[in-house]
Amino acid sequence: MRLFLLGLGALITAIDFTIVYVALPQIARDVGFSATGLQWVVTAYAVPFGGLLLLGGRLADLVGRRRMFVAGMILYGVASTLGGLSGSPGWLILARVLQGVGGALLMPATLSLVATLFDEGPARNRAMTVWAVCGAGGLSLGALLGGVLTGYFGWSAVFFVNVPIAAAGALLALTVLPASAPPLPAAASPLPGSAPSLPGDRRFDLPGALLGTLGVTGLILALTQGPVWGWPTSGLLAAASLAALGAFLLIESRTRNPLMPLRLWSNPHTRTAALAILVYGMTLQSVPYFLTLYFQDVLGYAALQSGLAFLGPTLGITAGNLLSERLLTRLGLRRTLLISLVTGVAGTALLGLSLTPDGTYLTLLAGLLGFGLGSGLSFNTLFILASTGVPATDQGAASGLSTTVLQAGSGTGLALLILISGTDGTPDLRLAVLTAALLAVTALILPLRRKTREAAAPNL
Structure with a gap:
């Protein structure tokens, strides 16, 4: 039951990234968004979600993972109700912002619960597989569900569908999840000159929280709004955000209870996973956006047809998630990671070659399945790798780090790929x-790096 609930937490955060994609044309007509303002329906969720993940992850360690899980679910339910009832762009954008905040509390709490409730090895691999199936599959399932709900019930249904799920998740969490938060470790930071944390010390790193949130949020906002605001304006915001992140890192190296303990970077598993997750976010995570455009603008699909078209990659992602668990047991982390990345690159390339003006869904199918398989293999393996070797008291921070990197990569990659694809005309x-x-x-x-080979123990 715990695993089912954690999978539900992963599913609701993932679905909300893409569930509005195919509903956007109807939202624009009914709510009154301009052509340039419509993208805020997506951005208003992505920016607070990505910017607050570090904070949400550390709050899970300090305040309690069940509390953050319940708080995230409740906020999702309230925000979704507001979104479905919205009759103006301002209210709908506010609802999306609140959903993003709820996701930033919920996602790292869910991931750190998976890592702490199940022992490292086969048990955690199995639990992480379920989490990944719900998370990675939810990205494509969101587009599918969005198309079905919009086609039959209208755009407001893509918001209202979250309400009973969030209510059930919050109530179930109070029954099946442990209530206590683990004590913080009495371990010093590995960096010279930093102050060691004390046993039971739960003081909060407020300066780090402010600078980290401002830095990450500003950077994601600059990247996602670059094509709209113009790159000079976005470049200034990006520079200011990078300066804030530099100050954030300085504070993290000196404070007793950092928002992002820099000792996480001394773990070769977490370090390798973070870099690979960044690349994954910049590349494979951005592909569904272009698939939605292809289905609607090139193939001429309606909302319902566009949603059904995502069945192909959804099945591929699910197969990849399930296969990765077996590969991890037989081949270990390094080899499974290599296979997952090769599959992801090959599948995405095949899909790209299939996106021709005179294409059909059948000509896309092999590429869709290959892309989905590679995405599913990579997603599960990368997040298992990120949590490997991390003590339970830092799992929330590690979850916040890996998910923040994913969202920063997604924002960067999507902005870059949109720029490359051309912002004028088709x-x-x-x-x-x-x-x-x-x-x-x-x-x-x-x-392939030597340190990764040495760090990946044979029994992992």
Whole structure:
């Protein structure tokens, strides 16, 4: 039952990224969004979600993972109700912002609960597989569900569907999840000059929380709004955000209870996973956006048809998630990571080659399945790798780190690929997806490095 609940937590955060994609045209007509303002329906969720993940992860360690899980679910339910009832752009954007905040509390709490409730090894691999099936599959399932709900019930249904799920999740969590938060470790930071934490010390790193949140949020906002605001304006915001992140790292190296303990970077598993997750976010995570455009603008699919078209990658992702668990047991972390990345690159390249102006769904099918298989293999393996070797008292921070990197990568990659595809006239969707495959090749270097080989124990 615990595993089912944690899978539900992963599912609701993932679905909300893509469930509005195919509903956007109807939202624009009914709510009154302009052509340039419509993208805020997506951005208003992504920016607070990505910017607050570090904070949400550390709050899970300090305040309690069950509390953050319940708080995230409740906020999702309230925000979704507001979104479904919205009759103006302002209220709908506010609802999406609140959903993003709820996701930032819920996702790292869910991931850290998976890592702490199940022992490292086969048990955690199995639990992480369920989490990954719900999370990675939810991205494609969101587009499918969004198409079905919009086609039959209208755009407001993509919000109202979350309400009973969130209510059930919050109530179930109070019954099946442990209530206590683990004590913080009495261990010093590995960096010279930093103050060691004390046993039971739960003081909160407020300066780090403010600078980290402002830095990550500003950077994601600059990247996602670059094509709209113009790159000079976005560049200034990005520079200010990077300065805030630099100050954040300085504070983290000196405070007793950092928001992001820098000792996490001394773990080769977490370090390798974070870099690979960054590349994954910049490349494979961005592909569904271009698929939605291809289905609707090139193939001429309606909302319901676009949603059903995502069955192909959804099945591939689910198969990849399930297969990765077996590969991890037989081959270990490094080899499984290498296989997952090669599959992801090859599948994305095949999909990109299939995006022709005269294509059909059948000509896309092999590429869709290959892309989905690679995505599913990579997603599960990377997040198992990120939690490996991390003590239970830092699992929330590690979850916040890995999910923040994923969202930062997604924002960066999507902005870059949109720019490459062309912002004037008809975008070159094929070029965007092929570029994503080419950029994903850089991740193949990571599992081949000597330190990764030595760190990946044979029994993992």
